[in-house]
Amino acid sequence: MAADTEHQFWYNMRTGEVEQGFQSASxxxxxxxxxxxxxxxxxEKLRANSAKWSEDDARDNQ
Incomplete structure (x- = not known):
């Protein structure tokens, strides 16, 4: 089943705006x-994920 991209939301990193559907370049x-x-x-979510991945990498490299 294909994702319903028309009804999903995206955060535009260049403009800082939220968009519904594909409005800007990927x-x-x-x-x-x-x-x-x-x-x-x-x-906020990206920062949290990045911090978690860094912690996971540090733990894996011990």
């Missing part, structure tokens, strides 16, 4: 997110 956007609110918090 290089500029992150997502998809199920809601506008989730997309609004995209940078």
């Amino acid at each position: 290089i500029d956007r992150v997502g998809p997110f199920a809601t506008h609110v989730e997309a609004t918090h995209a940078l």
Whole structure:
């Protein structure tokens, strides 16, 4: 089953705006997110994921 990209939200890293559906180039956007609110918090989620991955890598390299 294909994702319903028309009803998903994306965070545009270049403009800082939330978009619904494919409105900008893929290089500029992150997502998809199920809601506008989730997309609004995209940078927080990316930072949290990055921190977790760094912790995991440090633990794996001990």
